[in-house]
Amino acid sequence: MSMINYASREINCKIVYYGSGLGGKTTNLEHVYGKVKPDTRGKLISLATETERTLFFDFLPVDLGTIRGFKTRFHLYTVPGQVYYNASRKLILKGVDGIVFVADSQIERMEANQEAMQNLYDNMAEYGYDLTKMPFIVQYNKRDLPNAAPLAELQAALNPGWEVVDPARQRVTPDPYHAGENLIEQLPTGEWIEHATYFEAVAVTGDGVFDTLKAVSKLVLKTLA
Amino acid sequence: MSVGAGSWSFTEDDFGAITTTLQKFLYDSNARCALLVDRSGQLVATVGEQPNFDPTAFATLTAADFSANDQLAKLIGETDFNSLFHQGEKESMYLADIARRVILVALFDNRTTLGLVRLKMKESVHDLTKLFELVFSRGADGSVQPPGLLAGAEDEIDKLFG
Numbered sequence: 001m002s003m004i005n006y007a008s009r010e011i012n013c014k015i016v017y018y019g020s021g022l023g024g025k026t027t028n029l030e031h032v033y034g035k036v037k038p039d040t041r042g043k044l045i046s047l048a049t050e051t052e053r054t055l056f057f058d059f060l061p062v063d064l065g066t067i068r069g070f071k072t073r074f075h076l077y078t079v080p081g082q083v084y085y086n087a088s089r090k091l092i093l094k095g096v097d098g099i100v101f102v103a104d105s106q107i108e109r110m111e112a113n114q115e116a117m118q119n120l121y122d123n124m125a126e127y128g129y130d131l132t133k134m135p136f137i138v139q140y141n142k143r144d145l146p147n148a149a150p151l152a153e154l155q156a157a158l159n160p161g162w163e164v165v166d167p168a169r170q171r172v173t174p175d176p177y178h179a180g181e182n183l184i185e186q187l188p189t190g191e192w193i194e195h196a197t198y199f200e201a202v203a204v205t206g207d208g209v210f211d212t213l214k215a216v217s218k219l220v221l222k223t224l225a
Numbered sequence: 226m227s228v229g230a231g232s233w234s235f236t237e238d239d240f241g242a243i244t245t246t247l248q249k250f251l252y253d254s255n256a257r258c259a260l261l262v263d264r265s266g267q268l269v270a271t272v273g274e275q276p277n278f279d280p281t282a283f284a285t286l287t288a289a290d291f292s293a294n295d296q297l298a299k300l301i302g303e304t305d306f307n308s309l310f311h312q313g314e315k316e317s318m319y320l321a322d323i324a325r326r327v328i329l330v331a332l333f334d335n336r337t338t339l340g341l342v343r344l345k346m347k348e349s350v351h352d353l354t355k356l357f358e359l360v361f362s363r364g365a366d367g368s369v370q371p372p373g374l375l376a377g378a379e380d381e382i383d384k385l386f387g
Contacts, residue, residue, distance in 0.1 A: 003263065003265075003267040003269075004234070004374055007240075011374070011375075012267050014265060014266070014267075042279055042281050042282060043279055045282050045286070047289075056289060056293070057289065059282065059285050061281045061282075064385065064386075065385045067378055067382060068375060068378055068381065070374070072385075075266065075267075075281070088293065088296075091289065091292040091296070092289075094264060094265050094288075094292065095263070095264065095266070095267075096265075215386075218382055218383070218385075218386045221375060221378075221382045222379065224374055224375040225375040225376055225379050
């Protein structure tokens with residue numbers, strides 16, 4: 001639920017980075033914090049344990065530019081990845097405008113990723129939000145690690161696509177970020193499916209971090225257009 | 226109405242009425258500053274002394290504070306805690322729920338007392354609840370259309386993220 005303030009001419013939107021524990025959600029925010037100009041960002045707030053595991057959330061507000069005279073302000077949140085923090089994780093999703101699912105590419109983390117994805121769908125459904133109808137990006141992080149699973153395997157497990165039932169949307173839509181791939185396509189069985197946009201990333205070095213942020217922000221602003 | 230449901234917007238007249246109510250509260254209670262924060266963590270309004278902290282961070286933490294306390298309430302068998310009090314050595318804050326969608330925060334120091342703030346806040350919460358329920362019901366019956374603020378701005382959005 002974006003908030004538009006006509007008095008201060010600001011559009012405020014909420015983006016949540018979701019995913020399993022130690023997947024790199026906080027690292028995404030830290031990289032953004034380190035790279036954007038200090039006058040375009042607020043404080044990075046971390047409610048973390050002594051061992052730097054996110055306890056409640058991290059929060060970073062950033063300004064990404066001006067459209068139609070309105071400053072576009074994005075409130076970036078991460079959630080705690082560990083399963084036993086589900087209560088606080090769910091709270092952060094309240095009023096969300098866009099979601100980034102940060103998946104840990106390591107093959108050993110496949111199950112944890114799938115659990116987190118299922119948990120995201122469940123928590124969103126409890127609020128009455130439909131993930132397939134809102135800005136949603138999947139980021140495959142830690143692509144530099146030797147034990148990273150092949151991209152196709154990750155896509156099949158975490159982003160297999162959902163059915164497109166609206167006939168008006170049943171047309172091949174190319175993925176603007178990956179040449180030769182489609183976001184909406186027809187399966188040999190005749191069924192139309194849509195995938196979420198995905199990015200590969202190495203959040204510790206910053207690779208893919210801004211691509212992800214820009215893509216989700218753009219999708220969020222387009223929902224207002 | 227469930228928490229976090231749908232968008233809502235208020236008109237200039239609503240904003241005027243909200244500000245008047247808050248100003249009266251500050252005058253009656255001698256609190257320093259009153260802030261209205263949406264449950265999703267967005268700052269809606271500030272009246273009184275301009276706070277010398279980051280209001281965005283403040284709003285986020287306030288919403289989180291309230292949400293966490295709601296869960297605590299449920300654990301002990303309550304539906305929610307409709308007000309919270311945080312006491313500091315010099316500065317204190319009192320928070321109250323309005324229509325399950327907005328939080329009123331009063332910042333006050335030792336120029337007033339908790340009793341007075343609580344008493345006056347109760348009146349303001351009553352007035353603001355009526356006001357906000359009207360705002361939300363208007364949004365719910367579809368009479369207020371979403372603003373379509375960026376309608377036709379696709380190119381501009383593409384350029385921004387080019």
